Amino acid sequence: MTSATSTFARRLIACLDVRAGRVVKGVNFEGLRDAGDPAALAARYDAEGIDELVVLDVTATIEDRLALARTVSAVAANVFIPLAVGGGIRTVDDAARVIEAGADKVGLNTAALGDPALISRIAGRFGSQAVVVAIDAKRDGGRFTVCSHAGRTPAGWEAVAWAREAESRGAGEILLTSIDADGTLRGFDCALTAAVSDAVGIPVIASGGAGAAAHFVEVFTAGRADAALAATIFHDDTCRVRAVKDALRRHGLPVRL
């Protein structure tokens, strides 16, 4: 919405990639290293003004684990902002388990690609606002190819087409990660983000590549993102939440302060 009178805020989201109860971070989906305690980080980001949190169990799909509920409860205990949880959610019961533990939304990725009706089943039970379809996309010539299994396997979809399919099946938001940009700190893939954001009527969260406040300004303007997600720069203190919001505000983009 570009109306000058709109106060609708551009959302900043911190992602906690979690493995075995600890926050980890890698580059291009590989080489994970320890980045702290999830509940402590969540509380810090909340105090700094983050608008939303994502907890992603980065090994759930590969190692077939779902030991997430305890981490989710710990994160949700003292934080009163929206919390999305993803990683290895394959059934309505899996979704129910993390929602009961304190999640407001569940992220679906590989399981939705294998069984797109899962989106409708979870939306039917908890509402579309509770379903975030996560899309990991890689540049392939002039196209964006969707990959599953933590970015390893081409899924047979082009990103815009899959985003539209996910929306039509009841997704409430799209979390769009550029595999090429992820962890590089060189900026979001604005072309990918704009292509998907223009194609769907639901909010698109841009992810992958944030390295400076200016990158957020780019993805909210050229990329037409509704929200932007980062992990590394917030974990490492490269760039504080407040500094990003100040930069957005200087460019006339409403933010929650």
Place this chain on the structure above:
Amino acid sequence: MIALIDYGAGNLASVRKALRAIGAEVFEPAGADGLGRASAIVLPGVGHFGSTAALDAAWRSAIRGRLEAGVPFLGICLGMQWLFEGSDEAPGTPGLGCLPGRVVRLPDRTDAGDRVKVPHAGWNTARAIPGTGSGRGMPGLEDGAYYYFTHAYAAPVTGAAAAVTVYGAPFASAVRCANICGVQFHPEKSGAAGLAVLRAFIEGARS
């Protein structure tokens, strides 16, 4: 004791957690009979208006009785929308109808023709409508503060509006009619500003 009504629509756990965090004693009545011992009632909800059909004749009658007895009531999101006559989202499902008007879908264009994404998912400001005499104004609501919304349908700005938010078009982001309050946003997910609304509600219920 605050009765938190569970009718299967959404985020009961989040609302319970937020109410307990600010020191409220909360119970979930197993049936409509349980409302008798409630000093206040919170009706949460998120998702499709059709799910309010689970609030059957027994619940409707019990809630109406408590409202008429002056028991403080707070409807959240779908719980607020249910106070109106009905919603275009589920035309066959009547609301409680204690507030006049009908819930309609948010527009996908502004008056100026700009595209608006629906649902309205994210943080937006609420402009408080100050109290005029008894019963108007939403306790704890800070004029211009940001609150978290997630909805595709919204209530009209009527005489019951206690706050207005603009997303494509203006809608009622809070309503107040004597002991009956409602908020379209999620106070349990709106950080300190949201907890302040819940705190003011439970303090009002104690006094």
